[in-house]
Amino acid sequence: MATRSLLTLPLVLTLSAAAVAWVVLGPAAALAFAALALLEIAMAADSSVPMAGIAGRLHSPARRLFLSLGIVAGVLAMRLALPPAAVAVGGVTDPASAVDEAVFAPGSFTAHLAEVRPALAAFGAAFIWLVFAEYLFNTDRLSRRSWLGGLEARLARVARPRVWALVTAVAGVLVTTSLVGADDGWAVTTVLPVALGGVAGTGAYLGSKRVAAWSLRGLGGTDTGSVATGGSWRVHTYASTVVFERGLVVFMLFEILDGVYSLSGSGLLGGDGLGALEQAAVAVAAIGVGAVFLARLTSRLDQAAGLQRLRYLKAGAAYVLGVLAVLLWTSLLVPVPGIVVAWFGSVVIGLALATSLPWRAWARRLRRRRVTAG
Template sequence: ASSVGEAVFAPGSFSAHLAEVRPALAAFGAAFIWLVFAEYLFNTDRASRRSWLGRLEARLARVARPRVWSLVTAGTGVLLTSVLVGVDAGWSPSTLLPVVLGGTIGIGAYLGSKRIAAWALRSTDGTDTASIGTGSGAWRIHAYASTVVFERGLVVFMLFEILDGVYSLSGSGVLGGDGLGALEQAAVAIAAIGVGAVFLARLTSRLDEASGLKRLRYLKAGAAYVLGILAVLLWTSLLVPIPGVVVGWFGSVVIGLALATSLPWGAWWRRARRSLPG
């Protein structure tokens, strides 16, 4: 509660406190988000799909024990980053320990979230999964929804964190000084996020109705790779500053490429040639 109040009414103080825990926060977010990306990379649900990036992606999607591979790659990322941070900081415990603990807790938080989700979606009698969310066990669906909200919210928060939004807002005068002026800006920001979330929900529901996501077959892959790149950027930011232009545009570039490769250019070209006279 004090952190929320400080973020709204004293953004300058909040920025300073956030800077103190940023290494642990970035390590936590990188490990968690990488595991979310690994669900797609190693195809943990064994869904049938067409590979976006060719044979390598297809091979990774068919590996045995995909969940083990997810944990191994996340652990490797945490270990490698910790070693590099330790070397850079002369193995200072005050610098190294937050990175190690942050990454470890990120993996633990992901496993805990998935355990809660699996438990919430498990039918009470083991057979009728359609009954989940109805009757006396209706509250279980809300437990599952909370894991989804936590996962999505963490991704959004870490994206804004690596964009350095808190520091720039509090340091450049956009929010003004510590005071009530920040409350108005926070309300505008919350309203904008709310409108964007509603628009996105309506857009995706219409895409589902029109089978648009099935036609744009690589759009899901692009969204997954955005998460993978975000995790790598978070790990990298522990070692070197990330240019703002990279952070600001990587998602748009990846999604744009996924959209462009999903469009039926060949079919359009053949149709255009048939329509030409002669």
């Protein structure tokens, strides 16, 4: 599939939705939608590598479901449903009021989301660190080349890797909670949300893995590389656990670290004179375009075996998660600059891509051509 065909559907959707927004809501809404859609497409480009890694852990028909409906539905659900759910679970308001505020009063909702942000950040940091630790400690015992040298290779061979993953996550929760407590005089209202958030994040990860292991046992598999090809609904249950993992990562990266909530239009819609429902519709449409592009780009990477040909790309994607977890823990102590959040994923993935390319082989071919020409 060429790049042109890869972009055809997302661009058609973007242009069509922009035209509708122009006719129904005016040129300002159309321009705001286009800006948001481009932002979502750029975000999708960063997320496609980890998503392709997830797809590689599945077999048909679960892979087909994941690459088509699963990614789009998962991204939309996590980006749109998790913030109101977090506000409701945090006790700031009831579920109905949280949804109502998210749509009709995004400014007020953003303030309520900020109230539960410490618990959310602690939850996300613990959960995402454990996902990263799967790679760091090579819990599936896969054969691979180390990207960062000897230390990474040694960590990939440790005995009882799942225990190491859990120990490091718990250590992160304890250290962060202690530092937050010391910084605020051990106020219960400050320390308790961080501690409970970290415990909940660890528990959510373990629960997700338990569901995945149960699904695999029902399929006759014992690890993520041996999912059966049958049509059992357990395959789809397993796929849903990995969709949940990546959806949570996307939410934490773009909603919590940079303090932006999707339905507020990332600050691009506030001055356009649009009503709350109109802002929400434009933002949801942009998120949908990004989700479609993510699904198609992930499918392209999977079909082209991009993660096998570019051997360090999966490592780069894993380290993006590790850095994100550390940034989330750090953000509980000091503000994290938006520029760091905006660029760290692209930089890490770029370095992984650059080191994966066969520079030496290309140089040898060039030398041979020069010798032949001479």
